[in-house]
Amino acid sequence: MxxxxxxxxxxxxxxxxxxxxxxxxxxxxxxxxxxxxxxxxxxxxxxxxxxNGGLPPERMPETEHSGRYLSLLERKRIATLRERGLTMTEIASRIGRSTSTVSRELRRNMLEHDKGVYDADMAHHRSRERACRPSRPKLQTDTELRAEVQARLDLEWSPEQIAAHLRILWPDQPDRHLCHETIYRALYQGAKDALSRTLTKKLRTGRALRKRRRSGGARAQRFQTPARLIHDRPVVVELRERVGDWEGDLVVGRGNRSAVATRVDRRTRLLRLIPLPDGHDFARVCDAITAAMAPFPASARMTLTWDPGSEMSRHYELAPLFRDGVFFAYPASPWQRGTNENTNGLLRQYLPKGTDLSVHTAEELRAIEERLNSRPRKTLGWRTPVHAFAAALTA
Missing domain, CATH: 1.10.10 (Arc Repressor Mutant, subunit A)
Structure with missing residues (x-):
């Protein structure tokens, strides 16, 4: 290449x-x-x-022919087979394309002034010209639509909420119905006379660049030893009838350079914070969790469910600590650890995103932990997690 x-x-x-x-x-x-x-x-x-705001351009030059589009050779075959009198279905079968593809090609490129003649060379040239002249986006041409989208972004609405709002606002004007991805692209690519990229600050993440997401397969390859996924977890864990079924994850700081491990009991919502002052690689995380689990009796160590991050590549060393083992949620599926995700959200009040978490001492983290564990919870009948956990252990 x-x-x-x-x-x-x-x-x-x-x-x-x-x-x-x-x-x-x-x-x-x-x-x-x-x-x-x-x-x-x-x-x-x-x-x-x-x-480009982290997004690939709408159109990129073709360095080699893409199988998605008709080639010059295919167009010449269409012209030859049509001259022989074959139907569009027969032509499509001969060239290995769908009938609708052949139909569209002939409809677009039949030369009316030349008595309906299909010229393959001319059709290919016109196709290349059309590809080089992309149509202007709706948000560039429709000033009222652009103003409505900008107004909702100023109110910190998400693109998905705006897309739904446009369908309600103009139910009889489908040309003004945008999908949320169209709004994202207009924001991050910042095309001329479209949406300003400064409006990305109004999004929930506030990112100036669109974040690339790693595929689930790439994340699964981090584990050299096969991991047990959440669908293998005992059914009793879903019922929340016992203590000792924990969910965990890392809360990371600015630049991913500092972190605190969190562990939450599914039944009682008891939180345990695990300091990681020296880093959060797999060795330190494994050692820290092992030390944090030591004070708990065997009856409070049933399962551990974690996010499939690289910090758990030594999960096989933790498995003996839990009677039923260690399990992992599916990649990009935080709802499978809903208790932990909700607790991490509460924790961010004390450990804000974008800050250096290494400045918090073990004593400070213990104070934050005690404050959250001492709050009455509606889901526990307004009992506190610490009281609910103690009562469950006694029972």
Whole structure:
């Protein structure tokens, strides 16, 4: 690939390099590795990402023919077979395309002034021209629609809420109905006369760049020893009838450089904070959890359900601590650990996002833990987690 690209000079070469860079990112390659493969500097790669808000361009130059579109050879075969009198269904069968594809191709490119003749070369040229002239987005051409979307973003509505609102506001104007992804793209790509990228601050995350998400398969490969997933967990855990079924995760600080481990009992909502002052790699997390579980009796150590992060790659060392073992939720499925996620949300009042968590001493974390465990909870009949846990152990 690089040999072909290096033989192209000027602006065309840069477009091809950028297209290949985005294709690598979309295939799961990291930004730094993609820059190395394409042969550009990291700053150039990060600039390309920043200019597009972390999203690939709407259209990228085709360095090689995509099977999604008809090729010149296919168009010439359509012209030849049509001259022989074959029907559109027969032509589609011969070239391995659907009948609707052939029908659209002929309808778009039949030359009325030439008595309905289909010219393959002319059709291919017109197709390439159309691909180079993308239509203007609705948010560029419809000022009233753009103003409505901007007003809702100023009120800190999510793009999904705005998309639903537009359907209610203009039920009889489907051309003004946008999907939430269209609004996201308009925000992050910041096209001229569309939405300003400064409005990304109004989103819940406030991110200036769209975050790339790793596939579930990539996360599962972190574990060298096979892990047990949540669907293998004993049914009794779902019933919340016993203590000792814990959910856990890491609460991370600024730049992912500091963290605190959290552990919550599913039945009583008792919280335990585990300090990680020296880092949160797999060895330190495993050792910290082992030490934190030591004071608990065997009856309070039934299961542990965790997020499939790299910090749990030594999960097999923790399994003997729990009678029924260690289990993992599916990637990108926080609702499967709902008790822990809810508790982490409460914890953020004391450990805000974007702060350095290493500044909190073990004594400070213990004070935060006691404050949350001493709050009465509606789900516990207005008892506190600490009292509910003690009562359950006694019973």
């Amino acid at each position: 690089m040999g072909v690209l290096m033989g192209i000079r000027g602006r065309k070469r840069r477009l091809d390099l950028e297209a290949e860079y985005w294709r690598l990112l979309q295939s799961g390659v990291g930004t730094v590795e993609a820059c190395k493969l394409v042969g550009i500097g990291r700053k150039t790669g990060y600039r390309w990402r920043a200019e």
